[in-house]
Amino acid sequence: MTYSGAVRVGGPADVHELKDLMISKVAVGPMNNNAYLLRCRETDEQLLIDAAAEPRTLLRLIGDDGITSVVTTHRHGDHWQALAEVVEATGARTYAGRYDAEGIPVPTDILLDDADTLQVGHVKLTARHLAGHTPGSIALVYDDPHGHPHAFTGDCLFPGGVGNTWKDPEAFASLIGDVEEKLFGRLPDETWVYPGHGNDTTLGNERPHLPEWRERGW
Numbered sequence: 001m002t003y004s005g006a007v008r009v010g011g012p013a014d015v016h017e018l019k020d021l022m023i024s025k026v027a028v029g030p031m032n033n034n035a036y037l038l039r040c041r042e043t044d045e046q047l048l049i050d051a052a053a054e055p056r057t058l059l060r061l062i063g064d065d066g067i068t069s070v071v072t073t074h075r076h077g078d079h080w081q082a083l084a085e086v087v088e089a090t091g092a093r094t095y096a097g098r099y100d101a102e103g104i105p106v107p108t109d110i111l112l113d114d115a116d117t118l119q120v121g122h123v124k125l126t127a128r129h130l131a132g133h134t135p136g137s138i139a140l141v142y143d144d145p146h147g148h149p150h151a152f153t154g155d156c157l158f159p160g161g162v163g164n165t166w167k168d169p170e171a172f173a174s175l176i177g178d179v180e181e182k183l184f185g186r187l188p189d190e191t192w193v194y195p196g197h198g199n200d201t202t203l204g205n206e207r208p209h210l211p212e213w214r215e216r217g218w
Contacts, residue, residue, distance in 0.1 A: 040121020132175025
């Protein structure tokens with residue numbers, strides 16, 4: 001079946017099958033958070049992005065093969081409610097942005113800075129530090145050698161705008177500046193965007209609206 005990225009809490013995962021990587025998206029919790037399970041197709045190694053809520057749901061998705069790593073995109077509590085239970089059950093290494101790790105109650109094994117890389121099997125992901133929604137939010141970019149890039153943006157980029165900066169002009173300027181430079185400025189329109197809540201989008205769908213976002217200030 002064709003991947004759409006449209007998932008609902010209590011519903012099945014949607015699976016995006018790439019040549020080297022399988023991406024399973026599931027919605028969990030009262031804030032409709034997205035969690036993403038990445039599986040290297042050559043080694044079967046798995047990585048989870050945001051153990052947000054519903055540990056039983058996430059552990060069923062992970063299955064008997066377990067995960068080697070779990071990345072928390074940022075410190076807000078709706079993105080780590082299931083982290084302790086998932087880590088306890090799987091023994092996974094924990095990753096988070098350097099400037100957000102102190103706000104996550106589960107210890108972070110590996111701190112991520114901008115342009116750091118991490119592996120899931122033979123697949124390489126690049127961390128992008130996008131400050132503004134939180135001080136240390138991290139997006140992960142997979143530059144698929146067989147196609148277009150894929151960006152897991154946490155709460156920093158959604159269909160229709162950047163993440164919430166609570167009407168703080170400085171935080172908004174920081175976030176939209178980082179998003180423009182490190183995502184829109186470096187990646188093509190075909191880049192698929194997987195946000196922390198709701199439906200997916202592409203950079204091409206959002207790029208024409210950047211001046212509008214800047215003008216409105218959110």
